[in-house]
Amino acid sequence: MPVWLKRGKDVEERAEADRQVRATVEAILGDIEKRGDAAIIELSQKFDKWERSDFRLSQREIDDCLAQLTDQDLHDIEFAQTQVRNFAQAQRATMTDLTVETLPGVTLGHKHVPINAVGCYVPGGKYPLLASAHMSVITAKVAGCERVITCAPPFGAKPAPAVVAAQAMAGADEIYVLGGIQAIGAMAIGTESIDPVDMLVGPGNAFVAEAKRQLFGRVGIDLFAGPTETLVIADETVDGEMCATDLLGQAEHGPTTPAILLTTSEKLARETMAEIERLLEILPTGEIARKSWADFGEVIVCESYDEMLVEADRIASEHVQVMTDRDMWFRDNLTNYGALFLGPRTNVAYGDKVIGTNHTLPTMKAARYTGGLWVGKFMKTCTWQTVTTDAASAMIGEYGSRLSMLEGFVGHAEQANVRVRRYGGRNIPYGTGATPRIEVAQ
Numbered sequence: 051m052p053v054w055l056k057r058g059k060d061v062e063e064r065a066e067a068d069r070q071v072r073a074t075v076e077a078i079l080g081d082i083e084k085r086g087d088a089a090i091i092e093l094s095q096k097f098d099k100w101e102r103s104d105f106r107l108s109q110r111e112i113d114d115c116l117a118q119l120t121d122q123d124l125h126d127i128e129f130a131q132t133q134v135r136n137f138a139q140a141q142r143a144t145m146t147d148l149t150v151e152t153l154p155g156v157t158l159g160h161k162h163v164p165i166n167a168v169g170c171y172v173p174g175g176k177y178p179l180l181a182s183a184h185m186s187v188i189t190a191k192v193a194g195c196e197r198v199i200t201c202a203p204p205f206g207a208k209p210a211p212a213v214v215a216a217q218a219m220a221g222a223d224e225i226y227v228l229g230g231i232q233a234i235g236a237m238a239i240g241t242e243s244i245d246p247v248d249m250l251v252g253p254g255n256a257f258v259a260e261a262k263r264q265l266f267g268r269v270g271i272d273l274f275a276g277p278t279e280t281l282v283i284a285d286e287t288v289d290g291e292m293c294a295t296d297l298l299g300q301a302e303h304g305p306t307t308p309a310i311l312l313t314t315s316e317k318l319a320r321e322t323m324a325e326i327e328r329l330l331e332i333l334p335t336g337e338i339a340r341k342s343w344a345d346f347g348e349v350i351v352c353e354s355y356d357e358m359l360v361e362a363d364r365i366a367s368e369h370v371q372v373m374t375d376r377d378m379w380f381r382d383n384l385t386n387y388g389a390l391f392l393g394p395r396t397n398v399a400y401g402d403k404v405i406g407t408n409h410t411l412p413t414m415k416a417a418r419y420t421g422g423l424w425v426g427k428f429m430k431t432c433t434w435q436t437v438t439t440d441a442a443s444a445m446i447g448e449y450g451s452r453l454s455m456l457e458g459f460v461g462h463a464e465q466a467n468v469r470v471r472r473y474g475g476r477n478i479p480y481g482t483g484a485t486p487r488i489e490v491a492q
């Protein structure tokens with residue numbers, strides 16, 4: 051049985067916080083629906099102290115942001131964007147259109163159709179998360195989406211230059227400085243100044259994730275990508291400093307970030323907890339990380355690798371860092387996770403910022419039913435079919451007619467029968483729903 055050396059807050063407390071967020075989001079989306087731009091302007095003032103009548107940046111404002119970055123900054127952003135684009139293109143290449151003859155004269159297929167208009171949210175309340183611009187905008191463009199618009203909140207009551215640069219360099223068609231529920235609502239519902247999109251993507255805090263969830267149906271969403279979570283699976287092949295650094299590296303995202311250590315070694319567990327206390331004293335973002343570690347950090351000691359696997363699948367964390375003597379065994383056997391980071395030479399920050407895999411990933415156990423954002427999320431896989439011979443049309447028609455009548459659908463049966471008459475030369479009077487029989491072999 052696993053033993054907890056440290057536990058996080060219980061589920062009830064989290065559920066109460068979720069209820070409050072749900073109510074706030076519902077009220078604000080209703081207001082945006084009713085009052086459009088007027089609501090957006092007020093909300094932006096209220097939550098972000100950001101006053102503007104038009105939130106779209108002009109080309110001049112975009113150029114001004116680009117000019118504030120150093121050559122090194124621009125080179126680094128370009129490097130990261132190239133990695134994200136290369137991987138997205140390789141993934142796109144695995145998605146082939148399909149044409150298959152399933153019976154003589156019966157041809158079925160599917161094709162991948164890019165979604166026309168996409169709204170990409172780039173979070174930036176606590177940190178200007180420019181990497182989210184690459185993850186959403188570039189991936190949408192690789193998919194072939196025509197209109198890709200993007201919203202990020204102001205940072206320190208003005209546009210964050212690095213975020214704007216990343217949005218522009220990624221190829222965004224419209225850039226808005228707008229955050230939180232008001233950004234999500236404006237993109238999905240539309241206002242006098244912003245045309246609505248077909249799909250919302252991108253990570254964000256609990257308000258952003260909940261707003262996307264409530265708007266799902268009216269628009270598509272990528273997945274539930276709320277506050278970051280991380281899980282480290284480690285044995286004695288690594289030390290406490292490495293584990294502590296990887297846990298705190300993600301705990302700094304926000305005060306509700308679960309960072310969990312699963313290990314077979316109580317010695318490593320205790321060493322990691324001590325290291326965390328030492329590092330929290332010197333980490334400049336330690337205040338946030340300390341709060342999330344105190345409230346949501348967990349340390350679980352397991353008896354075996356199999357037990358760690360079961361626990362990891364139960365936790366279904368957004369990020370899973372594996373540093374053991376059998377990393378590929380975990381890759382081959384884990385089933386619930388957003389993204390895997392295998393071996394001590396890589397880590398979650400590489401994925402977050404630069405290596406090329408997408409960092410928008412499922413949280414709150416959504417990893418049980420979805421992977422992260424990828425080029426396939428921006429495509430609709432739509433089927434088509436055709437019947438190319440008379441014999442095939444009549445043969446499928448006879449089955450279709452009988453199966454329709456089993457459901458009581460006479461009109462459906464007639465759609466089939468008219469073809470059985472014309473292409474099969476069978477005389478079935480209209481409106482009888484007569485079902486020609488076949489001999490079933492014994």
Ligand SMILES: NC(=O)c1ccc[n+]([C@@H]2O[C@H](COP(=O)([O-])OP(=O)(O)OC[C@H]3O[C@@H](n4cnc5c(N)ncnc54)[C@H](O)[C@@H]3O)[C@@H](O)[C@H]2O)c1
Nearest residue numbers: 097173174175176203229230253254255275277278410411
């Ligand atoms: N799951 C993923 O893939 C992933 C990836 C990266 C980041 N993240 C998460 O993104 C989040 C970013 O959060 P953030 O807060 O820094 O930026 P954010 O851009 O998501 O949210 C900032 C906005 O929240 C709104 N807001 C703040 N307090 C509010 C309140 N009380 N009521 C209504 N609206 C309010 C404001 O309008 C503000 O513009 C973090 O939680 C991080 O963990 C997740």
Ligand SMILES: [Zn+2]
Nearest residue numbers: 278300303402
């Ligand atoms: Zn991160």
